Amino acid sequence: MSKSVILKSSIAKKYWMAFTGLFLCLFLVGHLLGNLQLFYAGEEGRRAFNEYAYFMQHNLLIKVMSYVTYLSILFHAIDGLLLAFQNKKARPIQYAMNKASANSSSASRQMALLGSIILIFIATHMVNFWGKMHFGEIPLHTYNVSMPGQMGQVQESSFYYTHDFSVQPVPVVKEIVVKNELELYIKNPEIKVGEGYKDLHSVVMGFFGKSANGNDVNELAWLAVLLYTISMAVLSFHLMHGFASAFQTLGLRHPRYTAIIKNIGMGFAIIVPATFAAIPLYIFFK
Amino acid sequence: MKLTLKIWRQSGPNDKGQIVTYPIDNIEGNMSFLDMMDVLNEELIMKGDDPVAFDHDCREGICGMCSLFINGEAHGPDRAVTTCQLHMRKFSDGETIYIEPWRAKAFPVVKDLVVDRSAFDRVMAAGGFVSVNTSGNTVDANAIPISKINADKAFEAATCIGCGACVASCVNASAMLFVSAKVSQLALLPQGKVEATERVLNMVRTMDEEGFGNCTNTGACAVECPKEISLDNIARMNREYFKAMLTSE
Structure with a gap:
């Protein structure tokens, strides 16, 4: 062979x-x-x-x-x-007349x-x-949740979904550092709480x-x-x-x-x- | 019947060639296509012109000599016939008919409508045979039992007359139908099994070297084949080649 x-x-x-x-x-x-x-x-x-x-x-x-x-x-x-x-x-030379559709x-x-x-x-x-x-x-997938805030007002809060089910949901607040787009850190950058999901769905919908x-x-x-x-x-x-x-x-x-x-x-x-x-x-x- | 013929004229292998128009009259429906070509050539000779060169021999559909790409199809618009079996009744009065040679790199034009099909001979020489002991103790081929089904399939493959219509019709100028018919004919019989591995490898290698194209399974060859050689043969050769490719040393 x-x-x-x-x-x-x-x-x-x-x-x-x-x-x-x-x-x-x-x-x-x-x-x-x-x-x-x-x-x-x-x-x-x-x-x-x-x-x-x-x-x-x-x-x-x-x-x-x-x-x-x-x-x-x-x-x-x-x-x-x-x-x-x-x-x-x-x-190299084509036919002048070729009825290829016949066969x-x-x-x-x-x-x-x-x-x-x-x-x-x-x-x-x-x-x-x-x-x-x-x-x-691609931004991470965040979702909004309405919850009662101060003085009876309704407050909208954003959350990340994370790959690690034990620690979700992760609130979208300033203390959270998003590193490499996927990993979420809280306050101390050494503590990784999980990975967020890239929002490909919105990319497709937007496209x-x-x-x-x-x-x-x-x-x-x-x-x-x-x-x-x-x-x-x-x-x-x-x-x-x-x-x-x-x-x-x-x-x-x-x-x-x-x-x-x-x-x-x-x-x-x-x-x-x-x-x-x-x-x-x-x-x-x- | 009055016709306008548009015929490929080429004085030799190195001539550029061109389509030349010839009006022709008094053609009858019961004439064969080659009879019509004879009538045209007689007229040309009478006028002192060079007659149109075309291949022909037995004129009964079994030798594979006649060719011609007529109105865009090998052997013309009829099915399961060679050009010599094609009748002029298949055309209508006043029709324009294009007549061209087989077009393939492996079939160079010799003159006008005549092409050199010796590439087929070289493919055959590469393996289209069985080796038989002829030193006085030849065994009768019919002494070996062969199943009826295989005998029929081998016979059907063996009806290929090697005219080259498959190559002419194929969009890729592939010779797969011809080569597969020749491979099948022998692969199906016990006598052919002995050399089956080398046969398919050598014949396909020669086919490639001769410059034929690759098969894309369009099926045009089987439709235009005057002997209705089936695509089953191409599938069989594909199986034979696969086996040979993996097991040959």
């Missing part, structure tokens, strides 16, 4: 496309299930989503899987572009173009959310919603929602061919099961991107 066979032969390159592609389909399911929490309205939903985001950033198994996902995306993209360049070279679907012929658009989407998507979560400035938690008016939300929806349509076409194609590449073809695989692929290609797109549309129009 030489190295060139596993990496360079046309069929082996396709195996890699199939393996990484199917893994990324699994990733889509996981990501979608997490995103569905954005339908969960109110303060409870906000808290659930931010706790989920914290979990996704700190769980070791998730961390390992996330690196596998980054590598899969990179490998799928680089290998795919390499294949596309080779394919372009295999036909194949347009999605199957445009996988590289669809994939490139998806790659651009992933890059912007990661800058907008993943990058902000990992490297950006796709007309206004962020009823505050600033987001004038470009319609554009974000439109581009996101278009990207999901592109993803849908990519999956319509890609899902079943991966099975064919791996040789998983059988008179009894191939029709089922194709139907599942078609269902997957429509339901998953449509549900993804429904989330920003819901946030925008609610």
